[in-house]
Structure formats: C-alpha cells, structure tokens
Amino acid sequence: MSDEVTNVLSFDVEHWYSATLLRERVTDPATHVEASVERVLAILDRFDVRATFFVVGELAHERPDLVARIADAGHEVGSHGHTHRPLFELDRDEFAAELEASAVAIHDATGTWPTGFRAPNFSVTPRTAWAIEALEAAGYRYDSSVFPVKTPMYGVADAPVRPYRLDPRAPFTDSGDEADGRLVELPLAVFHPRVRLPVAGGFYARVLPTWPVKRGIRSLNARGHPATIYFHPWEFNPAVRSAAEHAPIPAHARFVSFHGIERLAAKLEALLDEFAFGTAGAVADGYADPGEVATDGTAPLRIGGER
Numbered sequence: 001m002s003d004e005v006t007n008v009l010s011f012d013v014e015h016w017y018s019a020t021l022l023r024e025r026v027t028d029p030a031t032h033v034e035a036s037v038e039r040v041l042a043i044l045d046r047f048d049v050r051a052t053f054f055v056v057g058e059l060a061h062e063r064p065d066l067v068a069r070i071a072d073a074g075h076e077v078g079s080h081g082h083t084h085r086p087l088f089e090l091d092r093d094e095f096a097a098e099l100e101a102s103a104v105a106i107h108d109a110t111g112t113w114p115t116g117f118r119a120p121n122f123s124v125t126p127r128t129a130w131a132i133e134a135l136e137a138a139g140y141r142y143d144s145s146v147f148p149v150k151t152p153m154y155g156v157a158d159a160p161v162r163p164y165r166l167d168p169r170a171p172f173t174d175s176g177d178e179a180d181g182r183l184v185e186l187p188l189a190v191f192h193p194r195v196r197l198p199v200a201g202g203f204y205a206r207v208l209p210t211w212p213v214k215r216g217i218r219s220l221n222a223r224g225h226p227a228t229i230y231f232h233p234w235e236f237n238p239a240v241r242s243a244a245e246h247a248p249i250p251a252h253a254r255f256v257s258f259h260g261i262e263r264l265a266a267k268l269e270a271l272l273d274e275f276a277f278g279t280a281g282a283v284a285d286g287y288a289d290p291g292e293v294a295t296d297g298t299a300p301l302r303i304g305g306e307r
C-alpha cells in the first residue's frame with residue numbers, strides 16, 4: 001500500500017448495450033449481466049474490498065435478486081438513474097421521477113434506500129446544474145457524476161478534482177467554504193501533469209496502460225485526495241464481445257466499447273494490489289456536514305415522504 005488514503009471503487013451496473021454508442025443498435029436477450037457482476041464480485045471478494053455499485057433502476061426492478069446479491073456481499077448500492085437516459089435528455093421533473101423510481105426499485109431489492117447517485121454519461125454539467133437541487137430534495141447525500149475534464153461526450157473543464165460540497169449556486173467551483181451545500185461531490189479521477197487526462201476507468205483504463213492510471217491515483221493521494229475510479233461489470237466479461245459480433249455496430253463504436261476487455265481484470269487487480277479502496281458512501285461521509293451523517297448506519301432519506 002502506497003499510503004492510507006482510501007480511494008473510491010465504483011461500478012456502473014447496466015446492460016452492456018446500454019452504452020450511448022450502442023443503445024440504438026443492439027439488444028441482447030442473453031444480456032450477460034449476472035455473469036459479469038459475478039466476475040467482479042469474485043475479484044472484490046479475493047481482495048476483501050467493498051465497492052459501490054451504481055445500478056440502473058429498471059435493471060434493479062428486472063433483477064432484484066442480482067442487486068440483493070451485491071448488497072449481501074457487503075457492497076453499497078447507489079442509483080445510476082432509472083432508465084439510463086443522460087440528464088441532457090431530461091428536465092428537472094423527469095429527473096426527479098427517475099430518482100424516485102430508481103430508489104424504490106433499489107429499496108425493493110435490498111431493503112435500503114440509495115444515498116449516492118452517478119449520472120449516466122457523467123451528465124451533471126453546467127447545462128444540467130438543476131440536478132443538484134433535485135438530488136438534495138430527494139434526500140441523496142452524495143453525487144459522483146462530475147468528470148473534471150472536457151471530453152467530446154461529457155465533462156466540465158475546470159471543475160475541482162477533489163471531493164467537495166456542491167453549492168447549487170456555483171456547483172463547479174470548490175470555494176472551500178464549509179457553508180456550501182449539503183450534497184458531497186466525488187469527481188471522477190483525472191491525472192493532470194499539464195493537461196488533465198481522464199484516468200478514472202472504463203474506456204480509459206481499457207485503452208491506457210496501467211501506469212498513467214496508477215500515476216493519477218498516486219498524485220491525487222499524495223495531496224491527500226481520494227481518486228474515484230469507475231468500471232462497468234460487463235467490461236470484465238469478454239462474452240459480450242462475442243454477443244456483439246453480429247450486431248450492426250460501426251468500427252469506432254466497437255473499438256470504444258470492447259478494446260482491452262480481455263485485460264481489464266488484471267488491471268483492476270494491479271490497482272487493488274497497490275491502493276486502498278472503499279465505498280463512495282464511506283468516503284463521502286468524510287466530506288459531509290457532520291449533521292448529515294447518520295450514526296446508526298441508516299440513510300437520512302426522505303424518498304417517497306417515508307423519512
């Protein structure tokens with residue numbers, strides 16, 4: 001272990017063909033989602049690491065046993081929206097409905113309300129800043145959707161690279177003011193020697209060698225900041241590449257979706273060997289207003305007016 005900073009390990013749980021580049025083109029009745037999640041759970045079990053799984057609500061509704069299995073293994077279950085539509089395609093009311101539906105599906109499966117949110121396509125940006133008040137109103141404690149680098153599909157160029165409290169009036173600046181909002185943001189990891197390089201996981205971890213990812217985590221940890229890393233369980237399951245073989249997927253989408261899929265488990269194991277990881281909820285607690293952290297392990301949520 002290089003140091004004692006606990007980093008955030010997260011998995012976005014969705015069907016492999018939910019990715020934006022594929023969703024209009026592919027459906028797969030076999031889905032592979034159970035087998036993919038089992039592969040990840042086995043790795044985490046071997047390293048005795050707890051992670052956060054941000055689950056699509058519709059999937060939790062379809063496969064409650066799978067989501068219960070994740071929770072029973074000691075991992076945190078958060079919301080990844082209900083339909084996996086990016087926030088760019090929703091208005092505030094539709095987003096509030098997504099938050100509630102996904103929370104109910106997760107609660108039905110696990111008996112626990114989610115307290116964390118990850119937007120499909122990291123779609124919390126200045127265009128969708130209304131999401132922050134909607135998350136607060138729904139009782140969420142943290143968000144992990146801000147990608148602090150501009151990419152063709154998402155990202156916020158100058159957002160903080162360390163966890164911070166989201167001030168709804170200035171959501172992408174870290175004023176360092178403790179009076180900022182209640183919601184904690186856990187931005188996705190970037191490595192920024194000169195220009196910011198996204199190293200947080202997924203496509204980048206598959207395409208890049210392991211060293212820039214490790215350097216990125218080390219440089220954040222050296223400043224006392226956790227790195228938030230994400231993957232999709234299907235990225236550990238080469239069976240999805242065969243499932244996609246006969247689908248009408250253009251070459252670039254095939255590359256982005258599947259490149260490096262055979263080697264990702266070894267890369268994750270290398271990260272687990274070197275760094276300490278935990279759940280997003282536990283790391284977010286370290287940045288929360290002390291009054292917002294439940295001491296009895298229950299979520300201070302008011303979803304559906306029940307709390």
Ligand SMILES: [Zn+2]
Pocket residue numbers: 012014018080084119120121
């Ligand atoms: Zn997703």
